[in-house]
Amino acid sequence: MANAFAYIDGQLHAERLSAHQLAEEYGTPLYVYSRAALTEAYQSYVNAFTGYRSKIYYAVKANSNLAVLNVFARLGAGFDIVSSGEFARVLAASGKPHDVVFSGVGKRTTEIQIVLEAGGRCFNVESLDELERLNQIASESSQIAPISLRVNPDVDAKTHPYISTGLRANKFGVALDDARAAYRAALGMKHLRIEGIDCHIGSQITEIPPYLHAIDKILELVDQVEADGSSINHIDIGGGLGIRYNNETPPDIGTFVRTILNHFDRRGHGHREIWFEPGRSLVGNAGILLTRVEYLKTGTIKNFAIVDAAMNDLARPAIYNAYHKVDAVTPRDGQLPATYDIVGPVCESGDWLARDRSLALKSGDLLAIRSAGAYGFVISSNYNSRPRAAELLVDGARVHMARRRETLLQLMNGESVLPD
Structure with missing residues (x-):
């Protein structure tokens, strides 16, 4: 993917806009997304689909900003949702109900009713209990x-345990050994129509073999359930393709897709409709988080660059011990660098964004935290009563205010003190 966040004349730019100027005008912390990067990643999938019946259902949980969703809706994407709130966002962003797949282990009755009545494309059912509830709701x-x-499928995706979803110990999906019986049960439920089969083994996956292993298991099951009388019109392999944060070497999107589709061909299933549910690989490297250095603090063991972004703004380092590259928006080429931990103002020792980074800094400098387009703002919170960051979408030399910064008054919206 071409780098939408590159240096021009010694200044970091978001497409054709100066990151420094964006921070000055809109304040920090500030999420900035690139429409060009979103579009390029999406087209990489589409271009690799040539000759196959395939479709993208973007995993909304990765980044649910309306402007981001609208970019994908205009490109023709479907959407993979896990809540009625995400469904409402898709509709508000001009997505269509028939382009929505509803996943998730804990769908509430009201959520099922909303998506069913609107004409959702498919429900990815994750337990026999859910199958029975869905049939009952549809009958009513x-x-x-x-x-x-x-x-x-009980396949190890070789990723962080918190984002591994395809092992027996994980809460997701119907166990492979129980799936054939579950399809038989579904055949006997008058208000269900079997459309396909779905599997998702994890996130930030940097190798293709785990996918192929899972697909082989799924295709064996497809043969069995079709022998039992079910018609499998589509096979949904989920998402999870990783991106490069540091030194990872995931396959590029085109190689990944073609390898998967060629494997279906070799197994005699290339005629089927194959669905992909990418999230991170579409948005992860299409966003940065801009933050300003408030203080530099020299310690006996560590040096700290205390910035105005915190774990409430970007939780991935604290949750997953995740690495994000950090760059100066305007590098100080004539100054010797020092090694800093990049930390925020939240009252937790776990409030860090990066560790042991060599940077030449002064108070007031701007930093860009890279690869922040996925699982950034969507996991942010108001911990320590901190307003959430603003979000921008840049398009060439144009900027769209995708979300205004929260105000202190909005922090208390819906709350009240005790009556007299």
Whole structure:
């Protein structure tokens, strides 16, 4: 992917806009997304689909900003949601109900009703209990719910345990050994229509073999359930393709997609409709987080650059011990660097954004935290009563205010003191 965040005349730019000027005008912390990067990543998938019946269902949980969703809706994407809130966002961003797949282990009755009545494309069912509830809800409104079963293939995706979803110990999906019986049960439920089969083994996956292993298991199951009378119209392999944060070497999108589709061909299933649910690989490197250095603090063991962004703004380092590259917006080429931990103002020792980074800094400098487009703002919170950051979407030399910065008054919206 071409770098939408590059240096021009010694200044970091977001496409054709100076990151320094964006920070001065809109304040920090500030998320900045590139429309060009979003589009390029999406087209990399589409271009690799040539000759196949494939579709992208963007994983909304990765970045649910309306402007980002609208970019993908205009490009023709479908959407993978895990809540009625995400469904409402898709519709507000001009997405269509029939382009929505509803996943997730804990769908509430009201959420199922909303998506079913709107005409959602498919429900990825994750337990026998959910199958029975969905059939009951559909019967109450005399509807037929389109379903696939999310099957847990017990495949190690070789990723962080918190984002591994395809092992027996994980909460997701119907166990492979139970899936054939579950499809038989679904065949007997009058208000369900079997459409396909789904599997998702994790996130930030940097190798292709775990996918191929999972697909082999799923295809064996497809043969079995079709022998039992089910028609499998689509196979959804989920998402999870990783990106480069530091020294990872994930396959590029085109290589990944073509390898997967060629494997279906070799197994005699290339005629089927194959769905992908990418999230991180579409948005991760399409965003940065801008933050300003408030103080430099020299310690006996560590030096600290205390910035105005914190773990409430970007939680990935604290949750996953995740690495994000950090660059000066305007490098100080004539100054010797020092080694800093980049930390925020939240009252937790776990409030860090980067560790042991060599940077030439002074108070007031701007830093860009790279690869912040996925699982950045969406996991942010108001911990320490901190307003959440603003979000921008840049398009060449144009900037769109994708989300205004929260105000202190908004922090207390809906709360009240005790009556007299």
